[in-house]
Amino acid sequence: MAIPLSFFLLLFPLLAPTFVFSSPVQDPEQVVQQVNESIRNATMARRSLGFLSCGTGNPIDDCWRCDHHWEKNRQKLADCAIGFGKHAIGGRDGKIYVVTDPSDHDPVNPKPGTLRYAVIQDEPLWIIFARDMTIKLKEELLMNSFKTIDGRGVSVHISGGPCITVQYVTNIIIHGINIHDCKRGGNAYVRDSPTHYGWR
Numbered sequence: 689m690a691i692p693l694s695f696f697l698l699l700f701p702l703l704a705p706t707f708v709f710s711s712p713v714q715d716p717e718q719v720v721q722q723v724n725e726s727i728r729n730a731t732m733a734r735r736s737l738g739f740l741s742c743g744t745g746n747p748i749d750d751c752w753r754c755d756h757h758w759e760k761n762r763q764k765l766a767d768c769a770i771g772f773g774k775h776a777i778g779g780r781d782g783k784i785y786v787v788t789d790p791s792d793h794d795p796v797n798p799k800p801g802t803l804r805y806a807v808i809q810d811e812p813l814w815i816i817f818a819r820d821m822t823i824k825l826k827e828e829l830l831m832n833s834f835k836t837i838d839g840r841g842v843s844v845h846i847s848g849g850p851c852i853t854v855q856y857v858t859n860i861i862i863h864g865i866n867i868h869d870c871k872r873g874g875n876a877y878v879r880d881s882p883t884h885y886g887w888r
């Protein structure tokens with residue numbers, strides 16, 4: 689019986705964040721009201737401050753753009769969310785990972801420097817991009833938990849191939865990238881963590 693016990697101990701730390709963060713909200717209507725209020729507040733702030741304001745009227749953007757040093761404080765974006773994803777921390781508590789390579793040649797053994805290599809890792813990561821790039825994925829991008837994809841400051845497009853899948857994971861933030869012209873992938877193996885890949 690030693691085996692099931694150690695199996696349980698191993699699994700529990702992995703599952704604990706899921707229990708904490710995926711519990712349904714107490715009062716969905718209240719969440720909707722808060723979003724409404726945030727939008728109203730941001731709109732009013734924009735009107736009253738006029739052209740001198742850094743405000744856009746978008747409460748999420750207004751939350752980070754007004755900081756001139758936002759590039760030095762990227763993880764503060766995690767506190768800017770509104771609505772049902774408000775508490776998602778993404779890769780806030782992890783390292784910054786810089787994507788330098790737009791290619792996606794091998795979805796089972798992604799190359800370091802690619803977006804796919806970054807998103808499958810087990811550790812939390814705040815993923816940014818070295819330069820403007822268009823990423824044509826070969827297969828869908830299966831994200832692991834506690835990741836932020838942060839395209840602020842550069843122009844990043846994911847297009848022309850399969851796009852992003854977020855399933856059975858928690859704490860994902862995706863901000864400031866363009867995702868369009870997605871095509872169906874599949875009938876292929878795709879890695880979703882350093883230790884697992886599956887048939888899609």
Ligand SMILES: *[C@@H]1O[C@H](CO)[C@@H](O)[C@H](O)[C@H]1NC(C)=O
Binds near residue numbers: 724725727728
């Ligand atoms: C917020 O709610 C009010 C009244 O319930 C409504 O008139 C208004 O259009 C809503 N605002 C937004 C931004 O959804």
Ligand SMILES: *[C@@H]1O[C@H](CO)[C@@H](O)[C@H](O)[C@H]1NC(C)=O
Binds near residue numbers: 722723725726729
């Ligand atoms: C909207 O502004 C009011 C007044 O400043 C503030 O009390 C309230 O917390 C704000 N609501 C949101 C959701 O930011």
